[in-house]
Amino acid sequence: MANDNKNSRRKFLDKGIKFGLITALGGIGLSKIPSKLDAKPKNLSGDKMELMTTDGTLIQVDSSEVIEVAHSEDHDKKYNVREGIPNRKFVMVIDLAKCKNALKCVSACNKHHYITGENAWLKVHKMQESKDTAPYWMPRTCMHCDQPACVAVCPVDATFKRRDGLVLIDNERCIGCRFCMAACPYSIRVFNWSEPNQGEIKMTMDHDGHSSPDYAGLPSVKGTPDKCDFCPHTIKNGELPHCVTACPNGVFYFGDKYEDTVTNGDETLRFSKLLVDKAGYRLMEGLGTEPSVYYLPPVNRLVDFKDGLENYKKFESVETPE
C-alpha cells in the first residue's frame, strides 16, 4: 500500500513537471505572437520622405516608418568606464636606452593620482640580468595585459579589461581579497591597508564628478587595491598620461596600436616599425600575459647608468610630505 502511494506520487510529480514545462513554453510562444503581429505596418501616413542610402541612391520611405537609429545617440561622446573608448587599443613603449632614473615620472604619477601610501604605482627598478651584463634603469607601469592574470582570478569582476586595452579596478565593488595582487606576476598592485587620507583632494574629485567608478578607481578606497591606470582621465580628453609628459628624457611613448603610432610628446613614431627597428620586447613574454607595454632594450645609451644612482632610493617611492 505504502509502495503504491509512493509510486502514484512520483507519477504525479513527473507529470506535473512535464505539464508545467509545456505550459511555460506555450506561454512564451503566445507572448511572442502580438509583437510579431505588431511588426506589420498598421496605418501608413501617406507622407513620403526622401532618403539617401549608404551607397548613394535616393529612396522614398513612408514618414511613419522613419525611426531615429538608436545607437547614434552620443555614441562617441558617451564614455562607459567599463567599455572604454571605442575603437582604440592603447599601448606604451618604454625606451630603456634613454632612462636615467630622473624619477620625474614617479613624482608626476604620485601627484596626479594623489598617492598617499608608501608604495608608488609607477616605479623605476634598478636592473642587472647577471653580473657580467650592464645594469640599467627600468620604469615599470601596469602592463595592462591582454590576458590579465588579475582579471581572471577576481571573484566579483571588480577588476576588468576594457575594449581599449586598459585594465582597471572598480573599487566600489572590490571585496579586498587581494587575489589579483597575488596573481600579478609583475607585482604592480598596491593596497590601501588603511584609510587613504586623500583629504581635500577627495572632496575636489567628488565635486568634479570624478568619484569612482567613473574616474576609474580614484579616489582610493580603504581595503581595496590600486594600480597604474594608464590615466584614463587624461586620454579621455586626448592628452597623454602624466608619466609620458613628465619624463624629461622622452622615455615613455604612448599611443594607439590600431593607428600604429606612439608619441612621447616630442616625436611621433610608427609603433610597429619602432618595435622592429629597436628589437622591442615585453616583460616575461613567456608567461603569455600579452602585456600592452613594450620595452626597447637599453642599447647605445647616451646616459651613464651611474648618474641615476643619485636618485636611487631602495626603500622609498612616495615622498613623504614634510
Place this chain on the structure above:
Amino acid sequence: MKNYKTLLDDLIPRKFDRRGTVWTTFLVVVMVIGIIAYIDQVIKGQVVTNMRDYALWGIYISNFVFFVATSFVGSVTVAILRLTNNSWRTPLVRIAEIISLACIVMAGLTIMIDMGRPDRLLNLFIHARLQSPITWDVIIVPTYIALSFLLLYFPLLPDLSILKKHFREKSPFLSKCYGILALNWTGSKFQKALQEKSIKIIALMIIPVGITLQSIDAWLFSTTYRIGWDSTNMGAYFISGAFVAGVGALVSVVYVVRKVRGLENYITEFHFDKLGKFLVLACLTYLYFNINEYLIPEFTAPKEESIHLNALVSGEYSGLFWFAQIVGLILPLIILLFRKGRKPLPMFIVGLMVVVGSWWKRYIIVTPTLLHPFLPIEGVPESWHHYFPSMHEWLITAATLAMAMFIITVLVRYLPIVPIQKTAEEKGLLETNKDIEL
C-alpha cells in the same frame, strides 16, 4: 541488563568537572580578545596587520588553509573507513566528524577575516564570476559544511533518542532538546533502512567533495604565476597534507577525550595502534609529495625558483621549514613505525607534533613565495621585505583556533562522544535489552 547500564553510564554526556570549566572559560576569554582585535582591525583597516603589498597574504590565509586541511579528517576516517568496512572506526568516527565540522565552519569564518572589505561579502554572490578560484571556494565550503553536518547528524539520531529517554527525569529541558533533535526516532525498521541509506549516500558524496575542497584550496595558489605556487603538484600535495593534518588532529583529540571521560574500555590501545598505522600511511604519502615539491625541482629550478628553494632550505625560512618537515613529518613517521610509538601517550605527542608542524607548514607555503616576486622588491619601506604576524594577527588567529576547540568542546559535552547505540549493537548488548533501547 547490567552491561548496557554501565555502557550508558560511561558514554552519556556529562557535566564539566573543574578542568572542563577552566578550559572552556579560557577558550571564551581568548575568543573575546580576538573579537575585540578583529573589531579594531575593521575600524582601522588591515594596517594593523603586518601584511603589506608584497606579503599580501599572511597567517589569516595559512590558518584558513590549515582549517580546510584538518577538516579533511571527516572524509578520510569516517567515509573511507565506513565504505571499506573497517569496524575499528566505531568509537572514533564521532570525534572525527566533530573535528571536521568545527574546522570547516572555522575555515569559512577565517577567510572572511582576511577580506579587506567584509562589508561587501554579498558581492561574492551578486557579482560572482565562475572562473575565479575564490568562487569555487564559495561553492565548495558551504557544501562541505552541509555534508559534514549531515555526516555527524544522521548517525546521531538513535543516540539522541536514547539521550531523550535518559534525561527525562534528570533534566526535562535537555531531554526536550534531544527529543527535538532526534526527529521522532523510534528505531523502526523503516527508519533504520532510511538512515542507513542516507548515511551511505553522504559518505559516498563527502569523499569527492572533500577531495575537491582540498584541491580548490591548492588551486587558490597554483592558479597564480608565483614561484613555489605555480606547481602541478599542488592538488595532490594538499590532499596528502590534509590527510596528515586531519588524522594528527584526530589522534590528539581522541587522546584527550579518552583521558578526560575515562573511555579506556572503549577506545583501547588497539584503536591507537590502528590510528597510528593510518597516520603512517598519511605521512608516507605526504613525504612522497614533499619530495616532489621541494627536492626534485632543485635539479632544474630556474634562477628565481632556486632563490626561493634556497631561502626555504638554508635561508631565511630554513628554521621553520625544517621544523615543519622534521617535527611535523619525519619524526612522527619514525616514531610511529615502532609498536611502542603507537601506544596512547606517544601517539598523543606525535599527534600534537603533526598538528603544530602542519600549521607552520601552511605558513611556509604561503609567506616565502609572496616575498620572492619576479621583479625586485624596491621602493617600499624595509619592513615590507619581511613578514611576521603582528599582535592583532596573532590574537585573531588564536581566537579562531580557540573557537574551533570551543565548538569541539561543546559538542563533546552535549553529544555521546562514542556512539552508544552502535557500540551496544557491536558488543551484542542490544538484542537482550530491546526494551531499554526502544
